[in-house]
Amino acid sequence: MENIALAEPGAQLSIWALFMQASWVVKLVMIGLLCASVWTWAIIIDKLVAYGRMRLALNRFEQVFWSGQSLEELYRTLADRKTTGMGAIFVAAMREWKKSFEKGAKTPLGLQTRIDKAMDLALTREMEKLEGRLGFLATTGSAAPFIGLFGTVIGIMTSFQAIAGSKNTSLAVVAPGIAEALLATAIGLLAAIPAVIAYNKLSSDASKIAVRMEGFSDEFSAILSRQIDEKVAPKA
Amino acid sequence: MKTGLTTSVILHTAVLAFGLFTLSAPAALPSANVESVAVDIVPMEAMAQTLQGDKKAVMHEKPAPLPTQRPDIVPASQKVGENSVDTDKPITPEAKPKPVDMTSAPPPAPTPKEKPSTEDVPKPQEKPKPIPATEVAPAPAPKQEVKPEPVKQTEPKPTPAKPAPTPPPQDKTAAIDPTPEVKPDAVAEAIAKDPPTEETQLPSSAPAPEARPKPQPAQAESAKAPDRKDAEKPVKEASSKPKSDDKQFNANEISALLDKQKPSGGGAKRSTQQASLGGEKDQGQKLSKSEQGALEDQLGHCWTLPVGLEGSEDFTVVIRFNLDASGKLEGRPTVEKSSGNPQFDASAVRAVQKCDVAGLQVPAGKQDIWSDVRVNFDPRAMLGL
Structure with a gap:
């Protein structure tokens, strides 16, 4: 109890001073929340950039895909590059197609199923990449206020203990301890609010992209099945 | 991811640095430099039993009301009086009527009785008389200590007029009072009744009162006349005394019996002591x-x-x-x-x-x-x- 020192009345009340006066538990909470905030913003920035690029890539791929260019040529240009999004799905499907025909696949039904599987896989992998780390935003958004509250409760407890020790209840003595404790909640909210907003926006963006990619994969699957029928029919 | 992380870190450090410098200690709330108000807890009893004093004074051992000040007499003032403002009107000495109240009251008393008579009687007869009466009155005033003298003095002057007035009042009084035992006596009673008897009782203080009431013209005039008659019939007064007791109450006399003294009596609440804490009036006292x-x-x-x-x-x-x-x-x-x-x-x-x-x-x-x-x-x- 002796080492719990109350802020002198009229002591520095700047944010830095408040942070330095806090007990180590509260400090830890505050530092943790600050790190969470940093990481949240890192994710937000990263995702915003990634989604932007993804949308751009989808637009460009769709433009190229529907330009009437031969699929073989398109595959040849894309196969060597690192592809994302629709490109990756297209490449996965085309690879399966190629493999099947190189080895002289007999049953078109089996080929169709394999191609679908390959495209699903590619789609899932792409979505994973898109939605990765969004969970952290959700967690921060929901848990940060509680963590901050924890810091506040601990801070207020300590300051009450100190008040009891000093036997002085004047507001000037009580206020700094409570202000310092409330700083933890403030930081918690500071981390949580952007996280929640960003999570909602990013997850909706991701789902839009996913819908778009699913649509493409379905369309491409339809095109490929037509191709398979055309290839199988003349032989038959 | 690296770009995101670095930009986030840079952003945070920038915001924190900005916050540290701008969001420093908020300005202390302005607090007026007011002295604390002392609050006394006063038992209800103290409020219910306050004694006269000054609400803002300090509590003294002895309760004392606010010291009042005697109005200063303005040195240049022409009149000396109790008025707060100087007026040109002559002072109406209030002090003088007071001692004489007992004696002064009766003289007006007879007037009402006479008035009915005067109303009946042709007034011209009476009116000439008052003038001499007022003239006469001042003279007797100083000498009234001895009654016989005023009587004699008044007699000679009014005598010429007297014979005329005296007979009519006798008849009328008789008419008014249906049961007069002795008619001459009744006249005497009606006219003089108390005044003579009181005059005999209080001879020394008599002079002043007669003179003072005169300012009221009509009443004074009529009042004088009876005085003279009184003087004429001092002998009859003795016989009239018992009957005057019976007639003590007369509605006509009420105005005369009323105390016309101005309600200026009593002194100011004055104390030479410093005012003590207290209320506006005494609320109660307690046994010590x-x-x-x-x-x-x-x-x-x-x-x-x-x-x-x-x-x-x-x-x-x-x-x-x-x-x-x-x-x-x-x-x-x-x-x-x-x-x-x-x-x-x-x-x-x-x-x-x-x-x-x-x-x-x-x-x-x-x-x-x-x-x-x-x-x-x-x-x-x-x-x-």
């Missing part, structure tokens, strides 16, 4: 401990405990009784809070009554308190048991 003790001591001497009552010193009874201003018991003492033993209660009541017979000594000036006294009869305290 010593006064209560003195009362209980007196009652203790009158009190005999009932004989043979075991443990009587353990009983206490509260007796309530009323005293008048002189300390005499009013009504019967009542038992306010019984001891539970009727004999014991009765002994206490007897003590009060016994003391009342002997005469309770109570300090004067606190009638309000004496009017309702409660005494706790406790043998241990009052009898030293």
Whole structure:
């Protein structure tokens, strides 16, 4: 109890001073929340950039895909590059197609199923990449206020203990301890609010992209099945 | 991811640095430099029993009202008086009528009786008289100490006029009073009644009053006339005296009997002491401990405990009784809070009554308190048991 020192009345009340006066538990909470905030913003920035690029890539791929260019040529240009999004799905499907025909696949039904599987896989992998780390935003958004509250409760407890020790209840003595404790909640909210907003926006963006990619994969699957029928029919 | 992380870190450090420098200690709330207000806790009793004083004064040992100031007499003032503003009107001395009130009251009295007569009688006859009367009045005034003299003085002057007025009043008074035993006497009564008798009683103070009331023209004129008649018939007054008692109350006299003295009596509440804390008026007084003790001591001497009552010193009874201003018991003492033993209660009541017979000594000036006294009869305290 002796080492719990109350802020002198009229002591520095700047944010830095408040942070330095806090007990180590509260400090830890505050530092943790600050790190969470940093990481949240890192994710937000990263995702915003990634989604932007993804949308751009989808637009460009769709433009190229529907330009009437031969699929073989398109595959040849894309196969060597690192592809994302629709490109990756297209490449996965085309690879399966190629493999099947190189080895002289007999049953078109089996080929169709394999191609679908390959495209699903590619789609899932792409979505994973898109939605990765969004969970952290959700967690921060929901848990940060509680963590901050924890810091506040601990801070207020300590300051009450100190008040009891000093036997002085004047507001000037009580206020700094409570202000310092409330700083933890403030930081918690500071981390949580952007996280929640960003999570909602990013997850909706991701789902839009996913819908778009699913649509493409379905369309491409339809095109490929037509191709398979055309290839199988003349032989038959 | 690296770009995101680095930009986030940079952003945070920037915001924190900005916050550290701009969001430093908020300015302290402006607090007016007001002195703390001292709050006294005052028992309700203190409010209900305040004595006259000054609300803003300091509490002194003795309660004292605000000292009043005698209005300064303006040196340049032409008139000296009690008015707050100087006026050109002559001072109407209020002091003089006062001592004479007793004597001055009667003279107007006869006038009403005469008036009916004067109304009946042709007025011209009476009117000439008043003028001499007023002239005469000042002269007799100083000499009224000896009555016979004014009578003689007044007689010679009015005499010429007298014969005319006297007869008519006699007839009319007779007509007015249907049962006059002796008619001449009745006239005398009607006209003079009290004034002569009072004049005889209070000869020394008479002079002034007669002169003063005159300013009122009509009444004064009529008043003078009777005076002269009074003087003429001093002998009849003696016989009229008993009858005047019967006629003491006359509705016509009411105005004369009214005290016309201005309600300026009494002095200002004045004290030479510094005003003490108190209210605007006396709300109540309390018996001081010593006064209560003195009362209980007196009652203790009158009190005999009932004989043979075991443990009587353990009983206490509260007796309530009323005293008048002189300390005499009013009504019967009542038992306010019984001891539970009727004999014991009765002994206490007897003590009060016994003391009342002997005469309770109570300090004067606190009638309000004496009017309702409660005494706790406790043998241990009052009898030293």
